[in-house]
Amino acid sequence: MERGKGKEPEKEKIREKGKEEKEKKEVEKEKIKGKEKGKETGKEEKNKCREEEKKERETEKEKEQLEGKDKEKKDNNALTKPPLEPLEKNKQILVLGLDGAGKTSVLHSLALNKVQHSVAPTQGFNAVCINTEDSQMEFLEIGGSEPFRSYWEMYLSRGLLLIFVVDSADHNRLPEAKKHLHQLIGTNPILPLVVFANKQDLETAYRITDIHEALALSEVGNDRKMFLFGTQVTENGSEIPSVMQDAKDLIAHLAADMQ
Incomplete structure (x- = not known):
């Protein structure tokens, strides 16, 4: 009877060890998931940045085109605009x-x-x-x-x-x-x-x-x-x-x- 009682702590130790191993695996899984999620988020962020840069470039290009048109209009107006009216x-x-x-x-x-x-x-x-x-x-x-x-x-x-x-x-x-x-x-x-x-x-x-x-x-x-x-x-x-x-x-x- 005393020998049977001695085996109980060992079983508990095995269970605890198994539980710890399981928790470690869960933690590792979470870490892997976190890394993968981080990678996906990073990709999303990069794609977002690229889209924003693209929009900024397009906006700058549109501004330059508008400025060019405004300058052309101003240049044309400068040619046709009469000088200040002379005093009588x-x-x-x-x-x-x-x-x-x-x-x-x-x-x-x-x-x-x-x-x-x-x-x-x-x-x-x-x-x-x-x-x-x-x-x-x-x-x-x-x-x-x-x-x-x-x-x-x-x-x-x-x-x-x-x-x-x-x-x-x-x-x-x-x-x-x-x-x-x-x-x-x-x-x-x-x-x-x-x-x-x-x-x-x-x-x-x-x-x-x-x-x-x-x-x-x-x-x-x-x-x-x-x-x-x-x-x-x-x-x-x-x-x-x-x-x-x-x-x-x-x-x-x-x-x-x-x-």
Whole structure:
């Protein structure tokens, strides 16, 4: 009987040991599950981060595209937007005419008293101040291509006088120049008009009398002061022709009378 009782503790020890082994296995299983879960969570986190990075890149790309479009719009607006409206006491001398007529070259030559060629047509507005012995004149040239012609009449009401430049050798566009000129002067019956029949040095250029007829200048009105000059800007850097100096003096006189 005593020997049987001695075996009971051993059985208990075996049970306890088995229980401990079982618990260890459960713990190991939980650890493995935890690691696997951690791996899955890590994968999910990585995938989530990748998705967020992708979205951020797409968002940045969209922003750049929008900024590019805004910049393009701003650049386009910069070309077509008129300068600040001049005060009434600072009315300007308007220089208008079709693109390619030579407005910028004429204007810069008058300002410098030397022939100054312009390479490209004015894309927008070109303001120039010209000093004389008695005064300072403010000129505003507006581009002659189609997008800028809508501004011509807008600025005409604030002009001291109108200088209209035509290409004497461009016969095909003289009717178009005539149409725009008469539309302009029709809105103001007394505004002084100075016409530059430019590029007189070219062999195909119409002479002064031909330009007078082609532009129907006899119809501009009896109450208007009107002058026609044949001009040319040939040798870059040379002194301006005497006729351009005469035109400059006349413009200064007309501007003084209108102020």
